[in-house]
Amino acid sequence: MAMNADAIVVGGGLVGSAIGYGLACEGLRPVVLDEGDVALRASRGNFGLVWVQSKGLGNPPYQRWSRTSSELWPELAERLRTETGIGVGHHRPGGVCVCLTDEEFGAREQMMHAMRSQMGEDGFDYRMLDRGELKELLPGIGPAVVGGSWSPYDGHANPLYTLRALHAGLAARGGRYVPEAKVQTLSAASGIFTAATAHGRFQAPRLVLAAGLGSAALAAQVGLHIPVFPVRGQIIVTERIAPLLRMPTLILRQTDEGSVMIGESREEGRNDDQSGIEVVHRLAARAVATFPLLAGVRMVRTWAALRVMSPDGYPIYEQSESCPGAFAATCHSGVTLAAAHALRYAKYVAQGSLPEEFQVFHSRRFGSDVRLAS
Amino acid sequence: MYASLPDAAGPQVSVIVDGKPVAVPAGASVAAALLLAGAVPSRANPVTHAPRAPYCMMGVCFECLVEIDGIPERQACMIAAAEGMRVRCAPRSSPPERS
Numbered sequence: 448m449a450m451n452a453d454a455i456v457v458g459g460g461l462v463g464s465a466i467g468y469g470l471a472c473e474g475l476r477p478v479v480l481d482e483g484d485v486a487l488r489a490s491r492g493n494f495g496l497v498w499v500q501s502k503g504l505g506n507p508p509y510q511r512w513s514r515t516s517s518e519l520w521p522e523l524a525e526r527l528r529t530e531t532g533i534g535v536g537h538h539r540p541g542g543v544c545v546c547l548t549d550e551e552f553g554a555r556e557q558m559m560h561a562m563r564s565q566m567g568e569d570g571f572d573y574r575m576l577d578r579g580e581l582k583e584l585l586p587g588i589g590p591a592v593v594g595g596s597w598s599p600y601d602g603h604a605n606p607l608y609t610l611r612a613l614h615a616g617l618a619a620r621g622g623r624y625v626p627e628a629k630v631q632t633l634s635a636a637s638g639i640f641t642a643a644t645a646h647g648r649f650q651a652p653r654l655v656l657a658a659g660l661g662s663a664a665l666a667a668q669v670g671l672h673i674p675v676f677p678v679r680g681q682i683i684v685t686e687r688i689a690p691l692l693r694m695p696t697l698i699l700r701q702t703d704e705g706s707v708m709i710g711e712s713r714e715e716g717r718n719d720d721q722s723g724i725e726v727v728h729r730l731a732a733r734a735v736a737t738f739p740l741l742a743g744v745r746m747v748r749t750w751a752a753l754r755v756m757s758p759d760g761y762p763i764y765e766q767s768e769s770c771p772g773a774f775a776a777t778c779h780s781g782v783t784l785a786a787a788h789a790l791r792y793a794k795y796v797a798q799g800s801l802p803e804e805f806q807v808f809h810s811r812r813f814g815s816d817v818r819l820a821s
Numbered sequence: 822m823y824a825s826l827p828d829a830a831g832p833q834v835s836v837i838v839d840g841k842p843v844a845v846p847a848g849a850s851v852a853a854a855l856l857l858a859g860a861v862p863s864r865a866n867p868v869t870h871a872p873r874a875p876y877c878m879m880g881v882c883f884e885c886l887v888e889i890d891g892i893p894e895r896q897a898c899m900i901a902a903a904e905g906m907r908v909r910c911a912p913r914s915s916p917p918e919r920s
Contacts, residue, residue: 686883686894689867705868745894747883 452478452623454653454796455642457630457665460490461606461781462788463657464613464624469793470655471620472526478649479617480628480642487660487677490610490781492720492752494682494710495702496695497783499600500542500573504562508804509761511569513780516787517600523786524604531615535608536703540694542601543576543584545737547591559596573598587691589739595696603695605702606782613789625649630658633668635770640669654773655796659755662777670769672810673777677753679717681726683709683734686745691738699734707741709734713754722751754779757813764792764808766801774801775810834904845902852878852885852898854908863887863897863910872912887911 456467459481467479499517503510517539524537546552556575563571576584577594584597614624628646633654635641640654656662656671666673687705695701698711712726727749735742755777757763762778774796778784795801832847836854843858852875855863862872864886875885878898885897888909897908 686886687867703868705866 449641449648449650450478452476452649452651454478454655455480455640455649455651456655456657457633457642458482458656458658458661459614459624459626460486460488460657460659461493461610461613461785462490462659462776462778463655464490464610464617465781465785465788466655466657466776466793466796467622467624468613468617468620469789469791470653470797471617471622472789473793473797475653475797476621476623477617478623478625478651479614480630480644480646480649481624481626482629482658482661483627483645485629487720487753489659489752489755489779490606492680492682492750493606493782494680494700494708495603495606495782496542496697496700497537497539497602497604498542498695498697498780499783500544500562500596500598501558501697502780502783503761504558504565506761506807507565507567507569508807510562510566510571511804512762512787513783514600515791516784517602519786519790520602520604523789527609527612527616530619531612533608533612533615535612536605537602537609538604539600539602541597541599542603542695542697543581543595543597544697545581545585545588545595546593547733547736549593552593552595555596571598572600584693585696585738587738587740589736591736601695603700604782604785609782609785613785630661630665633665635669635773638772640770640773652772653796653799654770655776656773657776659777660753662755662775666775669773670767671765671773671775672813673763673775674810674813675755675757675763675777676715677718678756678779679712679714679720679751679753680710681712681714681722681730681749681751683727683730683749684747685709685741686747688744691740696737698730699737706747707734707744709741715756718753720751720753722749755781759812762808763810764801764805765810766799772799834902834906836902837905837907839908839910847902849902850878850898851887851889851895851900851902851906851908854902855885855887855897855910860908860910862912865912 453475454477470477502513628644662673692701767773861874
């Protein structure tokens, strides 16, 4: 006995939940299938930046898409607050990438300049700040800081509240979230998709594959190609302290509750989500060099999570040619892109076509020579 | 509100809470000493400055942070009270001036 819906979304993390919520906003009745507690759950271990300033060098559509999401984020946060009563802690005060050496500053300056050149008429609002200018924005910086890049597009949000609010918003609009429903097989016949899960069979005329690292193995069953692999990131969270950071930096953000989160590490070839002293030490050292006050602040916890990475680091969005109605959605920035996924991508799925500009996100860009997730 | 069980009459240690000696059963936590001393609220939330006191008693909530023997922000519920230990609370209940 199959359970029918207007759309099946495979994956109940931030990407799948945002798209599921967006489909419900479009008047569809989606079902969001979540794997369960054995899932790798990038959405429950991430940092929470809504980050634009370093996204998409060499890929203007990706910069545009990230910026669109940043601009839509206030609308998403407000909708979720009114529809679910959950505040997701979104702020958009701008953000800074802090440089500790002249080399870092020079490289950053070049990168930001190149980004502005490639964005042409879209513009790209940023400033390189010297030490004195940066100190006005972030008074706590230490003597090791030489400057940094600032952009008004950046911000942050609480990823766990966001996930919870998307689930609540989905339910409030008549969609369903089904936990412990790991998809075993996907099939398509006469325009109807069937997902066989541990929780029964689900059928719908539309399918979105947003299962993070789990998407790689399922994609071929519906004519999609999602060659993603894990990149481990580690995070430190501190005790709550009085407000120190007026805006997030690439490696530091302070939550509404006062905790400071420290992140930004990348380890490839790791399939486990264990944190380790080597990386944590490096993160802590950089954090203390940036804000010396942190030296006296206690670490409460460290953790690691696995980013969902494509071979070139850009998202993969495509509609299946052999099974029209099946869409891929994967990225490593589920928080940043949550608003674009909810308020734009879901519309494309509902309409049944992706905009021309999304050709750059199609997996055909990888050719056949790709690393597959192990 | 807090009273020792009748069969808990074992050896006691004396802890100095905000300058006042408090007798607690040997092996009890500093958080228990705070409650016995009536030293609540024992701190203020660093962001909102709302009053806080020991809550979970098992190391999870981070609401019982106090200064112990000169070291600030220690988890009182995870540290056994010891003879002569000096504990300092920092309660604040007025909201700060928001800059």
